[in-house]
Amino acid sequence: MLIAPFSCKKKYFCHNVYMPITKSAKKALHQNIKRRKINLQRKKNLKAVIKKYRQLIAAGQLEEAKKYLSQVYKTIDKIAKTKFLKKGKANRLKAKLASKLKEKNKAV
Numbered sequence: 001m002l003i004a005p006f007s008c009k010k011k012y013f014c015h016n017v018y019m020p021i022t023k024s025a026k027k028a029l030h031q032n033i034k035r036r037k038i039n040l041q042r043k044k045n046l047k048a049v050i051k052k053y054r055q056l057i058a059a060g061q062l063e064e065a066k067k068y069l070s071q072v073y074k075t076i077d078k079i080a081k082t083k084f085l086k087k088g089k090a091n092r093l094k095a096k097l098a099s100k101l102k103e104k105n106k107a108v
Contacts, residue, residue: 042079042082043084046076046079049071049075050072050097052068053065053097054100057100060104060108062104065104069098072097073094076090077090
């Protein structure tokens with residue numbers, strides 16, 4: 001019988017798995033759920049920071065975007081430190097975001 005270990009409010013949260021029997025399997029499932037929750041929070045936070053930065057650039061608020069870029073870097077570095085993002089991916093993302101600001105500055 002398949003039973004979801006936690007509530008299925010959204011489709012991507014719903015994982016039909018066999019309920020663990022051994023103590024170590026129960027612990028592993030508990031850790032997996034906990035880590036997934038934390039990783040989803042990190043992902044949401046990263047997306048929110050990048051979205052706000054891109055909105056500042058699109059609105060033409062380049063000085064504010066320049067100040068906010070350090071906050072974006074801080075968030076990306078923290079997430080990369082916890083191995084949520086690989087180091088190279090984090091560096092590429094930071095370079096891409098910085099180039100957007102530089103490109104917009106040239107246009108103005």
